[in-house]
Amino acid sequence: MLLAKSMESFHGLEEAKKYDHTVLGVKQELIIQHEWSPGSCFFLPHGAHIYNKLMDLIRNQYWNRGYQEVITPNVFNMDLWAQAKSNKEDMFVLQIDKQEFGLKPMNCPGHCLVFKHKVRSYRELPIRFADFGVLHSNEASGALSGLTHARRFQKDDAHIFCRESQIKDEVKKALNFIDDVYQIFGFTYELKLSTRPAKCLVDIEKWEMAENALREALDEFGKPWQVNKDDGAFYGPKIDIGVYDSLNRKFQCGTLQLDFLLPNRFKLEFSTEDEAKIERPVMIHRSILGSVESMFAILLEHYKGKWPFWLSPRQAIVCPVSEKSHAYAMQVRDQIHLAGYQVDAITTDMKIQKKAQEAQLAQYNYILVVGEEEANTGQVSVQVRDKADHSVMSINNLLEHFREEVAAFH
Numbered sequence: 001m002l003l004a005k006s007m008e009s010f011h012g013l014e015e016a017k018k019y020d021h022t023v024l025g026v027k028q029e030l031i032i033q034h035e036w037s038p039g040s041c042f043f044l045p046h047g048a049h050i051y052n053k054l055m056d057l058i059r060n061q062y063w064n065r066g067y068q069e070v071i072t073p074n075v076f077n078m079d080l081w082a083q084a085k086s087n088k089e090d091m092f093v094l095q096i097d098k099q100e101f102g103l104k105p106m107n108c109p110g111h112c113l114v115f116k117h118k119v120r121s122y123r124e125l126p127i128r129f130a131d132f133g134v135l136h137s138n139e140a141s142g143a144l145s146g147l148t149h150a151r152r153f154q155k156d157d158a159h160i161f162c163r164e165s166q167i168k169d170e171v172k173k174a175l176n177f178i179d180d181v182y183q184i185f186g187f188t189y190e191l192k193l194s195t196r197p198a199k200c201l202v203d204i205e206k207w208e209m210a211e212n213a214l215r216e217a218l219d220e221f222g223k224p225w226q227v228n229k230d231d232g233a234f235y236g237p238k239i240d241i242g243v244y245d246s247l248n249r250k251f252q253c254g255t256l257q258l259d260f261l262l263p264n265r266f267k268l269e270f271s272t273e274d275e276a277k278i279e280r281p282v283m284i285h286r287s288i289l290g291s292v293e294s295m296f297a298i299l300l301e302h303y304k305g306k307w308p309f310w311l312s313p314r315q316a317i318v319c320p321v322s323e324k325s326h327a328y329a330m331q332v333r334d335q336i337h338l339a340g341y342q343v344d345a346i347t348t349d350m351k352i353q354k355k356a357q358e359a360q361l362a363q364y365n366y367i368l369v370v371g372e373e374e375a376n377t378g379q380v381s382v383q384v385r386d387k388a389d390h391s392v393m394s395i396n397n398l399l400e401h402f403r404e405e406v407a408a409f410h
Contacts, residue, residue, distance in 0.1 A: 028362075054295060066126075070130070092136050092138050105135055112263070135155060137153075195230060195231070317346060380398060
């Protein structure tokens, strides 16, 4: 039994090493790193395509889910970070006009300023601000690790400002959002409610109200959850989301965290039904991907480099049988490109078998072979990645098939 577990563990380590994102990302020409910018990755065209698709996935959901996207500055006077009680040691600090400024490591204080810029009414709540702003964290050199521990990163960051009575509903909506996205990726995940820690700056009555709201939200969400005793933050209870990939490794990606302190520190207010009274909003920190860089790395290893069609930077490649078919191959490529898909063409003198082999190694989702017969009939011979069989389709039918495949994931 112990030998079997040992072998299983060894196999898991070998699989993880084989699909390490820092190796596979370079091999697939997705990312590079350079010594002149440690902890900050370069995303090559194919990598930038995936990166932007991940943000688009979240952004496209915002309209129907009631989020408003904002853009906030990258640099703030250190007075802001002092008010937020952020750790200066974790920041990149600049001297500008004899004053200290810091590159933002988080979006939360900036969103507080957006909330505070005008008088707010209870009728506006909940307000859901979303931000893909660039963040910087002054990580020690020894802690840097590819895309998973970086100095420059972006998050699918959102902050929800709501009334205490709205906490349960907002948490349920966030859980549904998280579930919808993780299903697209094929992740399984676990939920843990982190309860009041020994050191806590929130009064007991308010904490218990919030924790009970989270418990009710989790119960009504309907998926199994556990209690993570005494592991809440000093500023509010949270739900930890542990994601499992195809290699059964666990990652912390999403965030669902209540915060009672930042609204106090920034003196955020809204008028109630009785206009003579004001209340403080509750702030909910919410992300699903976590950092886009980390999710990129996790997905690259999760899919083992075989990107699903909707996310793939190499959706199709056209392979002409001979030079006689080159003109038609370029025509097919241009049609597919104009329809909005990632497509290439091989027009070298390689034999068709070699072209198909190269395309398979590069993990193209669809290999489209064209010869004189296809050119005469306006069709393509279609081979799907990792499948041996072929089918012949018209260009219009192929594009309709592509549209259906993308639609299945959105």
